[in-house]
Amino acid sequence: MWTCFLMTLTVYPLLSLWTLGSMAVFPAAFFLFKFGTRWSTERIVRFFIWIYGRGWIALVSPFVRFSRKGLEKAQSIQPVILVVNHLSFFDTYCMALLPFYNVAVAIRSWPFRMYWYAPFMRMANYLDVETSGWDGVSLQAKKILERGGNVLFFPEGHRSRNGALGRFYSGAFLLAVETGRPVIPMVISGTDVLLPPGRRRLHPARIRLEALPPVEPRRFSGPTAHIQLKKAVREAIGRRLAEIRTER
């Protein structure tokens, strides 16, 4: 209990400081990168978001043990469509565990209302799946993939309230079928212990991010190809999630 108290009392202020510091440094760092690397704006901002996530990992690491598995395979076949189960607000921060940074996240509208993060999310070309409509999201995602970026979806659409894997929405899988890009199913666990939905108090946790073997959309055909792909990926994530929980 005292560890939770100490963790909550230290991590939130440090995260606020890290956020403010990052925002203060960002403009100068951005222009240095822009002229030094000639990278696109979205790529540079995604890189800084990844660095910011790494900073968050360092901040919580006295209380949280991180492990990752199988992510290198995804790195070797980029661009890919990443799909991951959703347990906590901090799941997106944990995407800094990925060994690559060029990732645009598809999310609902409400994170775009966090005014301190929203400008960065827009510059990084994150996808607002709730207000853009599927045609807009699909077009935006296809352009990102064409430019070599990866797209990450939380196919459940919202955080699980009981830890169980929810039903999957089809967007990520339709995109995979339409573009032919592989889907990387990923399993995250432990963030529901760190900060479950509806809570504010942090709790020490062991967080694990694991990538499962890629699923090629060309394995499925016909008008239901994306539905079959969705079912295959959901089954793989559900099975691995259950195994991980048994191992705990």
Place this chain on the structure above:
Amino acid sequence: MTDKEIIEKINTALAEEFELDEASMLPEAHLFDDLELDSLDLVDMVIVLEQTFGFKIREEEEIRSIRTLGDIHAFVIRKRHQRLQSS
């Protein structure tokens, strides 16, 4: 097949496809607000209904006006009756 059986078949097919809680599948349930389906789910729903009942409905203009589960029931029942009359 009676109307009741058609409704049960629709509910079973949709519950299985979209992992819906059968208790929430009331005729007045709004597809977006109550059952939390999205626009892509509606496309998938049409495919599921076509496979379940063996007819083509994706070009039907009436689908665009469907809002509730009851609208789906009524639409499919009407299509089934039309099909029986024409055959």
